[in-house]
Amino acid sequence: EVQLVESGGGLVKPGGSLRLSCAASGFMFSSYSMNWVRQAPGKGLEWVSFISGSGNYIYYADSLKGRFTISRDNAKNSLYLQMNSLRAEDTAVYYCAKEGFGELSPSLDYWGQGTLVTVSS
């Protein structure tokens, strides 16, 4: 059974940093691309970042302007999101999502339950 468990969310002051983690199990982690998607309170889904299975290809939403860094450790079956220079508008639930393979790509076929990041003074 595929499982994705996010952690690392919490309350942080504007300008601060936070590192999110996503522990994956139930599938061959290194073979699949992964994404971070966020959802501000009461708002829609917003794609944040993509990383290929090998980590060689990385893409970010334009709105992030270099403040976030996605990475993965295939030996630990883990995905990460380093978030710097946080702003109030970064307040959201952050989801880790597995990308489908083959004809299922680039759909997101499994999602974690999310971790809440609150940016406030």
Add this chain to the structure above:
Amino acid sequence: SSELTQPPSVSVSPGQTARITCSGDTLPKQFAYWYQQRPGQAPVLVIYKDTERPSGIPERFSGSSSGTTVTLTISGVQAEDGADYYCQSTDTSGKYRVFGGGTKLTVL
């Protein structure tokens, strides 16, 4: 970057057919994907590649595509189908994922 436009809300009575549209200039070139999100839960993929249904998704969910618009159709709507629905696609390069703004389906 590309944009996907959805109606904010759709209402339908139980047993009727709900249609949720998603429009975008890249949709003739890139496939669309649909997600259902119930309150307090993570999204669930219900349609991929415009028209395909993942295993475990009821047959009443179907997708179609015409030009710059894709449509999610839910036939014989049930109360449990009340949720937010999001379309997703990519830009023309295939690199950047993008979501529509979401549509709240209300079952009257």
